[in-house]
Amino acid sequence: MSADALLETVVRILRDAGKALSPGDIRDVWQATGMRKAAADKAWAEVQKLVKAHPQVGVEGSRYRWLGPELPEVSPEQAFELLLRDGLPGPRRTALADVVREALSVSNESGPDVARRRQAQIDAVRQLAELASEVEELIANETEPPVMIRQIRAWVKRSGLDPVGRAGEATKFDRTKHRPIMGRIRDGASVMVVRPGYVWNRGGEDVLLGKAIVEE
Amino acid sequence: MKSRNGLDFGTSTIFVASPDGVVPIGETWPWMPSLVGCVDDGSVIVGEHALEVDDSQVVRSVKRCITDGRAFVQLDTPVGVRDMRADDLMVEMLRESARRAAANGLDLASGATMLGCPAMWDAPQRKRLHELARRAGLDVTLADLIDEPVAAGIAWLSERKKAPSKPERVLVFDMGGGTLDIAVLEVQGKDVSVLAALGVAEAGNALDTAIAEDLEYALAAKGTDISMLEKPKRARARLQHAAPDVKVSLSSVAELDVKLPRREFGIASIPYGRAQLNEVFTPQMDRAEVYVATALRIALLPSATDADSAHDIARAPVEELTEQVDVVVLSGGMTQIPYVTERLRNMFGKGTRIEPACAAPEQAVATGLARASGYGLVSKYRPAFDILLEWDEGRQLRTVYEAFTPLLGMRQIAQGLADLRYVCTGRQLALPGRGTGRLRVVSHSGQAVKATLNGSNLDGFTVALSDEDFEFSIYPNGRIHLSDAKGDYQGSLDGWHAAPAVPQQRAGRTASRGPRS
Numbered sequence: 001m002s003a004d005a006l007l008e009t010v011v012r013i014l015r016d017a018g019k020a021l022s023p024g025d026i027r028d029v030w031q032a033t034g035m036r037k038a039a040a041d042k043a044w045a046e047v048q049k050l051v052k053a054h055p056q057v058g059v060e061g062s063r064y065r066w067l068g069p070e071l072p073e074v075s076p077e078q079a080f081e082l083l084l085r086d087g088l089p090g091p092r093r094t095a096l097a098d099v100v101r102e103a104l105s106v107s108n109e110s111g112p113d114v115a116r117r118r119q120a121q122i123d124a125v126r127q128l129a130e131l132a133s134e135v136e137e138l139i140a141n142e143t144e145p146p147v148m149i150r151q152i153r154a155w156v157k158r159s160g161l162d163p164v165g166r167a168g169e170a171t172k173f174d175r176t177k178h179r180p181i182m183g184r185i186r187d188g189a190s191v192m193v194v195r196p197g198y199v200w201n202r203g204g205e206d207v208l209l210g211k212a213i214v215e216e
Numbered sequence: 217m218k219s220r221n222g223l224d225f226g227t228s229t230i231f232v233a234s235p236d237g238v239v240p241i242g243e244t245w246p247w248m249p250s251l252v253g254c255v256d257d258g259s260v261i262v263g264e265h266a267l268e269v270d271d272s273q274v275v276r277s278v279k280r281c282i283t284d285g286r287a288f289v290q291l292d293t294p295v296g297v298r299d300m301r302a303d304d305l306m307v308e309m310l311r312e313s314a315r316r317a318a319a320n321g322l323d324l325a326s327g328a329t330m331l332g333c334p335a336m337w338d339a340p341q342r343k344r345l346h347e348l349a350r351r352a353g354l355d356v357t358l359a360d361l362i363d364e365p366v367a368a369g370i371a372w373l374s375e376r377k378k379a380p381s382k383p384e385r386v387l388v389f390d391m392g393g394g395t396l397d398i399a400v401l402e403v404q405g406k407d408v409s410v411l412a413a414l415g416v417a418e419a420g421n422a423l424d425t426a427i428a429e430d431l432e433y434a435l436a437a438k439g440t441d442i443s444m445l446e447k448p449k450r451a452r453a454r455l456q457h458a459a460p461d462v463k464v465s466l467s468s469v470a471e472l473d474v475k476l477p478r479r480e481f482g483i484a485s486i487p488y489g490r491a492q493l494n495e496v497f498t499p500q501m502d503r504a505e506v507y508v509a510t511a512l513r514i515a516l517l518p519s520a521t522d523a524d525s526a527h528d529i530a531r532a533p534v535e536e537l538t539e540q541v542d543v544v545v546l547s548g549g550m551t552q553i554p555y556v557t558e559r560l561r562n563m564f565g566k567g568t569r570i571e572p573a574c575a576a577p578e579q580a581v582a583t584g585l586a587r588a589s590g591y592g593l594v595s596k597y598r599p600a601f602d603i604l605l606e607w608d609e610g611r612q613l614r615t616v617y618e619a620f621t622p623l624l625g626m627r628q629i630a631q632g633l634a635d636l637r638y639v640c641t642g643r644q645l646a647l648p649g650r651g652t653g654r655l656r657v658v659s660h661s662g663q664a665v666k667a668t669l670n671g672s673n674l675d676g677f678t679v680a681l682s683d684e685d686f687e688f689s690i691y692p693n694g695r696i697h698l699s700d701a702k703g704d705y706q707g708s709l710d711g712w713h714a715a716p717a718v719p720q721q722r723a724g725r726t727a728s729r730g731p732r733s
Contacts, residue, residue: 111320111321112320112321112322113321114320114321115239115240115320115321116237116238116239116240118240119245137475138475140477141476141477141478141484141485142479142484143473143475143478143484143485144484144485147484147485150472150473151472151473153469154465154468154469154472155465157468157469158464158465158467158468
């Protein structure tokens, strides 16, 4: 760890303590976070002068105390912008980082809505995973292609999806449902479906997920 | 005011919900599976983790121990077969559900929790679940146990945009994996009277086995005899594995190809249609219709005036019963099978609407439980009070009526008996031949019970004890009758037709005593 980084941890320890700490107290905190004793002793020797010289740290005999200053009120967004600038002193950087960290921890708070959002994401991805499993199983079973396509269609139907056209099907161009593979096609022209689109029925509302791709 | 939440302790799954809806507690599903197992060191694991141990060390559907009245389950552990207390396992499951809910921001311990229970459960079964929930640290009173189909009905009511001004009769058809539950509700605004709530262990999952057997017949018709295959047991397991998917897929398409491994069956698929599914489902739905008719008969009894009309109700044609229903509400995963709607559509007239309880029928019970506090509930089928008889300065006590006992059994209705009532005799209670006792009424709903006998308060009514002459009856229309050594007394349960609100104050057991005037 660099001397600057070590200084930053000492400043944070002093701020969190809210009281004067001895070098031994600081080394204890380091060790509690996983630093070995020898490394902690060496680190203190390295950083001691920097701590003493720190403008926001006061020396009381052999103890050290955080003196401030309090950070003016900044929003997490402002703190993030400031952090991106170079040349900020260590304590200032630490304080700004704490503002951002706190905001992130708030947004990560668990709650029913967060759990419901997570569940909705899982459910959506599960659909994809199950379709992939379905295809794998069909292939392993040596299923004939017509049966395979019927299975896939049944599967997507079950998910509330209705196809727009069938691949290879001849139809009349309808700009509301079809997208040309290239160029422009006039409404009503004879076309062939290259790739079907899908409509999702969401609680009575039809959502066109993708138009069918067609060619003349 | 403390919030109320719902916990649906199902046979296969456990859901929890706040009034805003279900809060996911599964690792990847909204529910936690109702599984409990024992790991090698003897400790108990629940939910998805139980799937990681050997099948012989897992109990599925442990809730059935309450239904079946079993105290122990056997588990195969590394140190031999162990009898484990079912109650301890269920407490662990409830505790884990609460822990997961808390981790997702819903603290069941800090607010009251409404618990669902099968409509078929009697008083001791309900008290057992209540005690388990208390042991798991949940804030639950007996009045917080709500019949599962009633909860599903409340979920439907809560989703309704506009309530009609006139009373509506609602039949809830809740068909899940473990039981079929049916409730008949009289709804006016936010007042809900439960006219009937009954359930049977008519496992919806039995359909899976029926489908697997049918697939075996279909294969035989195509020339594949499973018993002649190299590994018949494995082949049958394949069909059983395919069955739930067949059931679900045929909800949206009329026909599908059931996947089969060609290396095992010689063919890669076999067609199976909705008509075949309907055929194997028919016997189960035939029985379900009988239960629906029975529930509708029970529901008419509170408005019956005497034994004669009760007799008529027991023999009324089904069409007369169904035409009084405004809405049939569907709940439970099995009701997604189109044949259920089809059969109920044929059974009920055109004037009856058939609607799902909510968008996800498997979540209806938990959602309804969490929203139940917004509704006034009164059960006219399983009243929420005990009637006790005490004498010898309280040293002797007998239970004349135990809360949540159905006033009528399904068999009484099915047999068309004219004398439909709950009755308790001096012989059943082993009363002494003489002496004086006193009736006590203990409410479990937090609301005092208003009931009179011979113009006096039922609570505190003096009884001339007699093993021969004592007979206490409660009729479905709220009439009560007592015979004792000195005479006959008529009375009624006042407010039987009123719908007191679910108590906001969690008073627990409220005993009201009053002198006989």
